[in-house]
Amino acid sequence: MTESHPLRGKLPPRRLAKEELARTHKSHLKKQDLTPDAPRPVKQPLLDQAYPASTRSIRDLEIVPLSDLRIEEHHRGKGVVVKVISPPYVGAGVISLVEDELGNADKIAIYNHSDSSILSGVPEGCIVAVKEPYYKYNGSGEDYMICVDHPSDVILLRFTDPIIPELLRLGPLLKSAVDWRSAGDKAFIERDFPTAVFWQVLPVWSRSYLSNKQCQALEASDDGTFRAGIFAKRAGTNLVLGRYDAAKADALASRTGASSDWKAYFTAGRACYGLCDYQTSRGYLESALGLDPPATSSVKKEHSRCLSRLYEESTGSYNFEALFDSLSPTNVHLDVASFLSNTRVADSPLHGRGLFAARNIKAGELIYVEKATLMPNQYEPSRASAALYAMMVRQLYDNPSLASTILSLYGGAYQRSGHEGDLVDGVPIVDIFLVESIRNKNCFSAPLSTLDDTRPTTTSGRMAKGLWLHASYMNHSCVPNSMRSFLGDLLISRATRNIAEGEELSQQYVPVKALSDVRQAQFLAGWGFTCQCALCEAESRGSRQMLQKRKEILGRIERVCGKNTPNKGVLPDSAIRTVDRLTKQLEELHETEVYAGLPRLALVYPVNWLIQAHRGRKAHAKVVRYALRLLREFGFRAPADEDANWEPREIYNGKGGASLMTIHVVTALKYASEAYKALGRTDLAARCEEAGRFGYMMVTGFENDLGILNG
Numbered sequence: 001m002t003e004s005h006p007l008r009g010k011l012p013p014r015r016l017a018k019e020e021l022a023r024t025h026k027s028h029l030k031k032q033d034l035t036p037d038a039p040r041p042v043k044q045p046l047l048d049q050a051y052p053a054s055t056r057s058i059r060d061l062e063i064v065p066l067s068d069l070r071i072e073e074h075h076r077g078k079g080v081v082v083k084v085i086s087p088p089y090v091g092a093g094v095i096s097l098v099e100d101e102l103g104n105a106d107k108i109a110i111y112n113h114s115d116s117s118i119l120s121g122v123p124e125g126c127i128v129a130v131k132e133p134y135y136k137y138n139g140s141g142e143d144y145m146i147c148v149d150h151p152s153d154v155i156l157l158r159f160t161d162p163i164i165p166e167l168l169r170l171g172p173l174l175k176s177a178v179d180w181r182s183a184g185d186k187a188f189i190e191r192d193f194p195t196a197v198f199w200q201v202l203p204v205w206s207r208s209y210l211s212n213k214q215c216q217a218l219e220a221s222d223d224g225t226f227r228a229g230i231f232a233k234r235a236g237t238n239l240v241l242g243r244y245d246a247a248k249a250d251a252l253a254s255r256t257g258a259s260s261d262w263k264a265y266f267t268a269g270r271a272c273y274g275l276c277d278y279q280t281s282r283g284y285l286e287s288a289l290g291l292d293p294p295a296t297s298s299v300k301k302e303h304s305r306c307l308s309r310l311y312e313e314s315t316g317s318y319n320f321e322a323l324f325d326s327l328s329p330t331n332v333h334l335d336v337a338s339f340l341s342n343t344r345v346a347d348s349p350l351h352g353r354g355l356f357a358a359r360n361i362k363a364g365e366l367i368y369v370e371k372a373t374l375m376p377n378q379y380e381p382s383r384a385s386a387a388l389y390a391m392m393v394r395q396l397y398d399n400p401s402l403a404s405t406i407l408s409l410y411g412g413a414y415q416r417s418g419h420e421g422d423l424v425d426g427v428p429i430v431d432i433f434l435v436e437s438i439r440n441k442n443c444f445s446a447p448l449s450t451l452d453d454t455r456p457t458t459t460s461g462r463m464a465k466g467l468w469l470h471a472s473y474m475n476h477s478c479v480p481n482s483m484r485s486f487l488g489d490l491l492i493s494r495a496t497r498n499i500a501e502g503e504e505l506s507q508q509y510v511p512v513k514a515l516s517d518v519r520q521a522q523f524l525a526g527w528g529f530t531c532q533c534a535l536c537e538a539e540s541r542g543s544r545q546m547l548q549k550r551k552e553i554l555g556r557i558e559r560v561c562g563k564n565t566p567n568k569g570v571l572p573d574s575a576i577r578t579v580d581r582l583t584k585q586l587e588e589l590h591e592t593e594v595y596a597g598l599p600r601l602a603l604v605y606p607v608n609w610l611i612q613a614h615r616g617r618k619a620h621a622k623v624v625r626y627a628l629r630l631l632r633e634f635g636f637r638a639p640a641d642e643d644a645n646w647e648p649r650e651i652y653n654g655k656g657g658a659s660l661m662t663i664h665v666v667t668a669l670k671y672a673s674e675a676y677k678a679l680g681r682t683d684l685a686a687r688c689e690e691a692g693r694f695g696y697m698m699v700t701g702f703e704n705d706l707g708i709l710n711g
């Protein structure tokens, strides 16, 4: 609806009656696909429509009837308390019908809870409160609804809550606590976990709402064992749901002081493992083992898994080959810990905070290895961002202990309330627009494995999106000192040159574009900054006229090369001569005073083409010449063709440190090695091969054979 729409701010001219709403809802319910794995669309927020989450308690709001809701208005200072009167329809959101104490009925849509929406787990008859509701007009007829975008704007009320008006209190849904427990057990067996938690929560919540007799019955059975049993079951369900904070709290609450507490410690240990808090996990698992559990082998297995994680965390030792072999489209979340101790977060002269080296790190060494805090197994490009966004919202809601780290990430220009993550009415405040802003500025695209991505046969573009909290502190540079690669949800960062303790670590956010104005526009649009790395800074001093001319020549080169692709057989002499000539012209358009010791990225494309063209014609000496030239264009210390004694790894240690490591450097070294071999210069071939393998390790994260790069 537009700002100027005549209905904005008005009461609806007519509201549908309860029966009319029920008829339409029923017909939607009939059509809905209830298969658990049916892909659910995600309503991703549009930042230009942002409005803040409610930060107030329902108790501080004026409770109004549904008939007071005005079209397209955010009812600040107000709230509604309503009863759910229909089963949920699950689509992009969860839609149910609700009724207030005056008998007014309406629709409510809750977005962004994914499958853990309180409505999807809450049977009819439950009472919910919506804080500062937004009443939306769907654009036609009398179709209005309360639209809940921020998950913390809706809360499930305990039946005992005094805020519930008398007329909405209809009595417990099931008669006794034992019935509730059975309903929970049934839902658990049917793998309907949100409902299981709901039933399991009731006996603990609703005691004072039971009749005296029922209460006595509950008290009578509540010799500790009943209560502990319920907590233990709910802990198990929360563990399955990935609600690790709640699983840990429930497990600890289920302790009775008896030796059977080993179960509680076991569950708490597993919950902490899920939170990647291996130290605490280890403590609980050792407490479980100390109680001589009957399931010793299961606990011991978990304990030894935990010790492996602690070892990885402190040493950075990983078996990357085995991890790579274990990857599959269904196994992308690897069971490993992060290794972060070489780095620290501190204020950056570039912007806000940055990541810094905590010790000297040599070219090629691991800087850090980080397991994604969140990365959905969704490699479909059109769905990857939405899936990550939905997962972030869910995690912030389900595991508030992770909220502060996620919410402290840079969120761009979005105006924070300062209360995000605070617990209000027992629920952490989740502002979905802030979540989306954080996602926007901090997420990375990740192939299933970078290694596979370098194979010429791989279909490119299948990328998941994820959040790596530590990596998110790294600022961008077009001539960075690190390179990231992926193995499933593991981000591996390696040094691309020697880094001194205290130096800021940098990475390229996206593959760096050759022309400075094009890439600056990209940084400004995507991340809101102007890059001032050594290359950008030098190029900003160059002449605009020269840049224009470079652009023009590069355009001409691209047209010739585009018509003559090297993989389509031997290329005609004329095309090679033209590209050669234009490349010389392009080179002359690079001012020496600007580009001394810096990459000349505009030359990468034609030089790469020339390598391939000469390779196709088996012109080995020329392949060597252009391959070594490519190293120089990326800012590396290229050995002279005649230098028989160069140190393979030294090329990565150019003084001034303004180079850009890419897979093209590795491919050029591989081709140079092959060409040297064909020329009978085996020693130089071996040096190129070694330098190439070393570079390939930086690119893919671990040592690999250059043969993979066939082509």
Ligand SMILES: C[S@@+](CC[C@H](N)C(=O)[O-])C[C@H]1O[C@@H](n2cnc3c(N)ncnc32)[C@H](O)[C@@H]1O
Binding pocket: 348, 350, 351, 352, 353, 354, 409, 410, 441, 442, 472, 473, 474, 475, 476, 477, 526, 527, 528, 529, 530, 531, 532, 533
């Ligand atoms: C993922 S965050 C990096 C960490 C951030 N500096 C912080 O304080 O949390 C990305 C944001 O950092 C800023 N940034 C990154 N690289 C930069 C650079 N080279 N110069 C200026 N700002 C940069 C941009 O505002 C960008 O949107």
